[in-house]
Amino acid sequence: MEHASTAWVVAIAAFKSYLRSAERSEGTIRLRTYYVARFAVHVTAAEPEHSEPFGGVGMDQLVEWLSNPDWRAETRKSARSSVVAFYKWAVLSGRLDRAANPAGELAPVTVPRGLPRPTPDEILIDALLTANDRERLMLMLAGYAGLRRAEIAKVHPGDFDWTINKVLVRGKGGRERLVPVHPDLGGEVLAELDRRAAGKTGTGWRHYVDGIDAAAYLFPGRYGHLQPDAVGKVLKRLLGGQWTGHTLRHRFATIAYRVRRDLRAVQELMGHSKPETTARYTQSDDDAKWAAVMGVAPERPPGPGARGSPGRYALAA
Secondary structure (H helix, E strand, O other), X not given: OOOOOXXXXXXXXXXXXXXXXXOOOHHHHHHHHHHHHHHHHHHHHHOHXXXXXXXXXXXXXXXXXXXXXXXXXXHHHHHHHHHHHHHHHHHHOOOXXXXXXXXXXXXXXXXXXXXXXXXXXXXXXXXXXXXXXXXXXXXXXXXXXXXXXXXXXXXXXXXXEOOOOEEEEEOHHHOEEEEEOOHXXXXXXXXXXXXXXXXXXXXXXXXXXXXXXXXXXXXXXXXXXXXXXXXHHHXXXXXXXOOXXXXXXHHHHHHHHHHHOOHHHHHHHHOXXXXXXXXXXXXXXXXXXXXXXXXXXXXXXXXXXXXXXXXXXXXXX
């Protein structure tokens, strides 16, 4: 938080403690405090009199900051959500009067709905063939189980129930779900656990002070489990181009939906709270679109005034 005043630094530290006490994920905490810190630096540099976070900052300063022309809609939405949460906390904690909340009337940010971008099969196959053991497990947890990068980072061997071949996934907002384990993924996980039971590991793992054993996270880091950002970088490097761990989730959702056309089942597998979110991840099958279009023409002319061959009816004027 370079150039932010001491008052801002103290306030952001207290806000972080509040988020942690509310059981927000570390990823959410980092995101929220990051944007509040960016606003603190921006508003202090522009107008030094705003070195106090709860004195003098108004909606105009927030609007000016959020109108950054270089930001995409997703970035703007995250930044807005962060300052809204920060000032809501300030009101709840008695640091700011409700009537003086500068974020209270900020307009919501609309994010345009994007098209699903499932990773092509050939891209995933190439990545699996070039990956080491550690990287291959990350790819398969994303591509074969639909896990987010933060969920992959926290996978623990104890999360697997081999009696029912499912893995317990701890997702956003503390929501948990059970995801069936694909046989190929299960084989890779069990092979790694067998190696660890024998005091070994597959390729690609880093050994830290305490080493890696069967009781450690599947992807241990220096201070617990690997960080989600590290997982994301590995997946992006392996897939290359525009493809990421998130596009692997798009692929998982798209293929899972095509199998049974059961959006509710895919929603639960993905850990989405709303089916509308799941729908944004699923790309319609092109054959299904053609079948739908080809099925709209009536089988017979709609009336005595119609002419033309079956399937291409031209109504008479």
